[in-house]
Amino acid sequence: MRLHTTTALAAIGAATWLALSLGTSAQAQDIPPPPPPPFPPAAAANGVQTFQPAYFTEFQVSTAYDMVAHVPGFVFDGGESARGFSGTAGNVLIDGQRPTTKADLSNTLSNINAAQVDHLELITGGAPGIDMHGHRQIVNVVRKTDAKPNFSVLGIYRNLDARTNAGVLLFTFNDNRNGKSTDITADIFNFFDNGAQNARRVTTDNTGQQILNIFQHAGGTGIESQASHSRPLFGGKITFNGTYNPSVYRQTLTYDQDGAMGYESFIEKDTPSELGSQYERKLGHGLDLNLNVLNRHERVHDIDIYTDSDGTADYRALSLTDERILNGRLSWEKRDGLSFAVGTESVFNSLDRDSSYVTSGSDSTEYVRVQEDRTESFVSANWKATTKLSFEGELKVEASTISVPAANRSDSFTYYKPRFQAVYSFSDKTKISWKTIRQVDQLSFSGFASSVQLETDHVTLGNSNLVPQKDWLNTIIIEHTFWDKGAISLALEHYDYEDTSDFIAVVDDGDIYTANGNIGNSQWDIAHLKLDTPLDRLHVPHGTLSLEWYYRHSKVRDPITDQTRRVSGIEPHIYSVSFSQEFPKSGTSWGVDVESAGKNRNYLANELTDAFFDPWTQVWFQYKTPSKLTFKATIKNPLSLRFTQDRTVYEGLRGLSAISYTQHTTSKVPPMLELRLKKDF
Template identity: 30%
Template sequence: MTNSSIIRQAVLLACALTAAGHAGAADGAVQPYNPDYFTQFQAATAMDMVNRLPGFVFDGGNASRGVAGNVLINGKRPTSKTEALGDVLGRIPTAAVERIEVINGGASGIDMQGYATVANLLLKQMDLVSMTTNAASYVMPDGSLAPSLDGNYSLKRGDKNINVTLGWSRSPDTGQGQGYRTTVYAGSAPAAEVRVAGAGIAENKTIKLNYGQDLLDGQLNWNGAYNPWNYHSLASFDAATRSLNSNDNAGHTLEQGLAYTRDLPHGASLDLKALYRTSGIDADSGFVSGGNSGHSVTTSTASEQILGGQLSWQALDGVVIRGGIERAVTTNDSSVSNNPQAAAWVQESRVEGQLSSAWQVDNTLSAEAGVKVSHASLATSAEQADAKAYVYPKPRLRLALSPTPVLQLRLRMEREISQLNFGDAAAYFGMADKSLRAGYPDVVPAKTWLCEGAVEYRFWERGTAMLSYTQSHVSDVIDRMQIRTPNAVYDVAGNIGDASADSVTGMLNLPTDSWALPQGLLKLSTTWRSSSVIDPATLETRRLSGEQPLGWRIEFSQDLPSQRTAWGFSVDNGWSNDSWQTAERDTSSGSGWARAFVNYRPASNLMLTLELNNLASRVISYDRTHYAGNDRLANVVDFVEHNITRTQPFAMLRLRKDW
């Protein structure tokens, strides 16, 4: 029996077993939670409340890539692409929250954005003034400190609201430490060992301003952010000759965004958004080895402009139809001081239209179907007349069925289109000798058809068990590929063919009240992944590059209201993955990460937090197996490089005061 067959039968068996269970839970796809529910958890912010929602797993998305998170505020998602969703929720005090609705499968007027479950944060319509300050510091084993300070002021008067955030922080590079590099050669040359030690520090400043008011029977919101930063690192390599590598990087991000929403007659509503974002980086790197030295400066700038609109119409009770269009232009420009040929300029222009319909049949069944059509063009020089253009349809279908109040079955079928890496595109289309790729097709985005089935079961008051299986078929996989000539082999990013992938995810939230641990919650989660693709160099089957076969995480937290304390811990298995290039195979891994924390509230508006991180001193390894002739096809290894770095544990002290 194949692995896929076993997995499918396991999911079906789980569905059957779960359907036989009995427990108390609320009916319907929408489960409301009032602020009183969160009193037992001593929640101070909306983020605290979201983290305590039974069976809900927070996903902040990826704001910089336009991937929305699974928490909405008054039914909408924040416009900003520079601010994490968790930071937005962390600024909202519990006093401003009317209630939180957990929506499973779908609900009228809610855009699920591909998530099976979302949380909708509904704010009170009341005047409110709040201010919060946070003072924190990293504490390293040698006693060094890396402090940070931020403050937030929020004012709501009638239809107007303003929010100001100022912050400054220093943080050590926790991925650096001490270790060694060993290189073993295939010939008679002796192995070489180098001792490595590195450290880095980052400094960030933040200014954020948000303003909103009623306008023309709608709501207008403006957000602005400015974030200058710098990063410094130094690494030493001790062998027969001592070497030093340094990095001095500085950059900034500037963003402005507008969002306008308005209810229209006959159950319709309009959403408009505009965003302009720029960033710049100056990366200064140098090295010294014996009597030799080198220095280079890489300058990169990027900009993004987005205009979009969406019209929603509640055609019937429980039926919502949405249509919209969005245009985005993203430009990246980079240059290297000591290598003019490495300069790259890439611009992507994208127009995407969408049409979808969501149908909440009743409290047990919901469906959503739609299609997005994306037209994208990619240019690698401002003078390029024939920019590469592509049109891709992206249909989707989602079903959610709740045969009992405690059981939900979900099905999702969707086509996803990847985003081209700008560096890969510039390197491929901008090769100095374009005749080298004359016989090769242009690199295009990867396309994925996926089908996902999930079963979720709720028990007791806060218990949840979830099992999902996802099967994907990927065409035009992007990975490293070779371009061979009579004199050399070139390694470039390109499309290497089709692939299949499977994943199984399990999650268990288990209340521990019956185990003499009142207000405790144990969370177990794991994901198993498998994939298959034909390697372009050896024509053999292998995994997709960067895929982690197995990941798991254990978390426990307990609230002790009478002691005004909460504590908990978490541990995971780290990571391990392989990647393949034309000349080598690389393996990257990191051992497990352990964390413990305790929160103490000496007063209702004051919280002191102690975090102990990296308690197991994560070991990071990076292995390179390099092949003779810079070509894995011959399967002749000329050297193996083994890198080991042991990172340091550290503590974090944080004091939060609400005014």
């Protein structure tokens, strides 16, 4: 859990505010409502609701991401991290188009200054010229075409436990004028790993207890850079983009068990890069053309060395991944409210992984190459049947070939993936939607290669026989907006999976290993509740309470015990609660957040592993001056989050043999202080 990727979204005292909002709702009806905001969002027209910049004034937003986060009821989706382009889109567009890069969408939006934004559009169900990418809702960030160039500098200082320091220095430039736009971001950073904390591990077997003290420290350095430029070309617009984000992560560990010492050093060097281009043009007669070319490359080098009195274990792995994408889409708006689209995508992906595992008594090496050639074609239609009812339908055909030369495997797959979605508006404030979709997950290339955890002496074998996990999803969502800035939604989802991805057991000459594999059919049921409540009517001026809760129930038959259980790694409950209050006159704001940090169980071949994190909390204060200087102070994890992990290791197959030993590991993450200073020019 590295600090620069950790997010915390909710607050201490949130339960009190929730009780207040529920318990006083009846009395609130007797309180005269406050005057309407001076700039309410425009009423939805043809499924599009417009939010002008003045709507976000009281929230004191600084970036386009801040503005998106304050669209009532909208659930931000940054997109999938899968291979390919068309199936990885998030639910935010910029100037009506998806960004040309597969880089983190939240970072892309965070690097657009709010002063560059003309307005936001919340699109539900579909709108002319908008590719919904399978999402029920899309936010379109429309930038000003004549805004002054913006340059900003952001400095971040972080301190862990009053001893470890880290920081970020970020530069951002935006310019969007005369049909040309340029966006450049670059930062240099160092970071600490807030999950690499000193721990105590107690192992219990038939000989008694063994206590192991683990002292560890981890962190690293890196550079992140991203640039894009668009300009008119041949009656359309062409955009070029590139990213280069090298980083180095280091972890050192010392193990002390009754004076017997062990030492471990781990280093990972990660160098991802990307080059891409997008061309879009209106061809006339309602036809629009969109072409994308993208090339991605990543090099990851891992070195893990463990030494104790018995000798040395040395594990090394070098992974090279390549991705080449050619994507095209042609859309046609026959008339207002009816549009069609066809498109195709050709993708080549490959992974080359060379690894070695050397101990005092053995030496093993492995080379794995996995490559995938995939073509996906689609045809879709979006129909605004009435002012209240819209339909969207799509059929994708995916043809792919997975090759693993070392295993003499070359398999071809063809999948038909239909999607249907309907959205009905009872009123401007209340909507209901239904979606049915056939989904085919991508195979994780890492599942084809073996990996080693020296700390626990655990080996996970690669599996060259993996096939994609597939499912039918049916979901219904009802949403309601209230009090100008309030919204509540409830989504109920049901999944029927085939070839569920999980862990399987491999027995080799009496030795038992865990491997990634397919374990048959499973069912998932998910409930997702989201609530955004303005608290002005509850006598908390400019206050907002946000609540998000997931309940996930999964059911699969265990391939080892033949008993019903949940799928590995699926947390049953996830929640976040956030309270914030703005003081526009003074330019200040503050908030408190709470987020469930995790609880999951993994069913391995010969062990059962449970991990649990206490809820993550943070308290923050922000001051924004009239001279475009913003200061923000955040105390993260003030209650010292506790992490525990329990392992039950069996002599043979899990659940079918006697317990060999149990292991309990516990540690605490100390509080962190983060200071941010940003200047816009």
